Amino acid sequence: MRVSSLLALSVASVAALGACGANPEPAAPPADATGVLMARQDARPAPSTMWKTRDVFNAFWSDVAGPGRLASNLALTSAGALVVTESPAPKVGAEGKVTLYPADLSVRIPGQRPAVISKAPKAATDTRQIIAASAGRSGLTWLETTSTSLAMQDWRIHYQPADGQPRLVGDSDALYKTRELPPPPGGIHPQASADGRIYWAAAAPDRTSVNGFTALILAADTTGRTAPRPVVRNAKLPRVVGSTLYYVVSPDVAPGKLTGRFEIHALTAGVDKVIASGVLEKDQQLERLVAGPTHLAWYIGTANSQAEPSADPDEGCADRSHDGCSIFVQKLGSAEPPTRIAASSTGVEMSLDGSLLGWGSGSSNGDPGEYLLDLNNSKLWRLGDSRGCSSVSIAGSYISWGKSDAAGRCGVTVAQRI
Template structure:
């Protein structure tokens, strides 16, 4: 496999045909648990209760085409620093997230040859270079890292041996960024056996919430939108299926995810300590399809696509109880990159047509900033005190030639 192939393989696993519909905010509720509203029984997991309040109007409305200001005008952002895009051995680096002190979580693709996968390594990218985490690589078959996340010093990631668009085996790992070793939390062969598994809608992306790692997966024979949320303890060997849904995103001890219903989808918040679930908002299937979700301790955001070819981004502030809407001039695919940290949200459209801008939203001021543009590799990552985005040289149109810029505040 070429370097370009290794870089894009995880994205290609997701490019299955999906239907899109128009977006509306639906019903949004405040964050205080209660007993009002409809009850839906999750399978598996506890019941999801609607948090009581009336339908909430959109408190703010923005448009990336008219309201986004150049990042250079943001006095809170420091000058961007160019991060390296290759390791010392020449292997391509794929950025996975933003760590503290402006460092990046990245994976290095090594040993790819023809149609054979190599043994990529996860590590930390800093101005001094790429430092792979200290663990023994997976034995036997080659594999690829398709997603990773870090919360504090804990990082978690998924590896697969698949290069098949319609089959996705997985292993979920966790490690301490400051210590050697890693731990295998779960693998699909143990959970589901060796039967073929469809890639779950929104991808299998492990996330940390409370003292556990959560991820979504598709059971054998199930539709890829009928995912199951799994949990594995960081401090013990427990593993269990806790709810039905896709696209989980950790936020402190809360876990947000999307649950498909017979007439649309719900944005669900789960208290990981108590196991209780609440419906934050709903989207009717006639109005749109939720394609992406990201959450922090301050907000939860989701993208709803529509068949006209564009999409809208909704942001719910849990403490303020406000709902904001941002018009996106791209179709909002499930492969777009979006991340949240504190009051901030960053995103790009991935590799689809339409607006390839990379954006940063500060919900405290409702300031919307255009960081850059990278057609074919539009991404945005936000983390503790920093934001990162891609930049393609004018004479290069391939993701393997991308540079990453990191700006701190």
């Protein structure tokens, strides 16, 4: 199926949120005494004048999927469409055994019938799950796994150009002759580049490694005609902007090479440069990275017991003394230190497009708020609160964020900015 008219995946430049007519916007939020933006305290509610269309899509997934089925969104396109995975609800059998069912992948444009991109196998024993997707200028990329274990994760990487058919570009079983592979730190997250490549992270068998595996970044052509090949070893969190690959080197993937610090690299046309670096205190890890044409943002989490949530679930992580549980925003090419944002949660999921950075805490403990930061003027907006499914995605003029209710249901709202 051709999906060019459905995806409209061109990445439009994002205008500043300041262009909201006569809306009396507040000044940029103040920083605390240490120069840190405090997300919970400093964010203002997003004004209604921000939106051209407030509810392009607004629904709980249980209502979308129907009785006995599950659905969730994996990505947002610059046409305001949602990339959705849907499957029958898991079945709990004797002795607590859980049976998972294979999932469909579809693109949903509000007001139109869903366009199925990948149909679930008919075999009842197939456990194929689609757990990640990215929508870029050239097409749609997604990750499938048959694993039902948190400790192991095989993978198949698929790509569908905006004007073509899906094709398999990478298969862990074919490459490594095994499905017993641990998930790499930070996840696999395949993404397409502007020069016809797909990049993703993997854990490759390595007899010389202490744990038997090495974290690396693989690449394959979007044609699917060539086998995946390693691009960078001892690296994680690949992110692609145009034809540039950004990635992280840190002690968890490069033991013995880096101690107590991290590096963020940019690889363009074979030239590799360190563009950001920093200190990691004991128990800290750089867990998330997003990149755009003008900025980078990363999240540093901590396992420090003193930074764990208190009895107040909204307090989250407060490891301010060592910069843990914080988002850092760096302007590319700038000699200025990165801006630090105290996230007040034990994990975040981020999205960066143009001049906007969005984030939520996912299902992590801590602040369930969903935030939007204008990188042009440092204005910080709060889109909502979504306990257990806090998320923000940005694509062109569209923004999506999670919603939840007292019954624990999760859903999503999509809006178009002015």
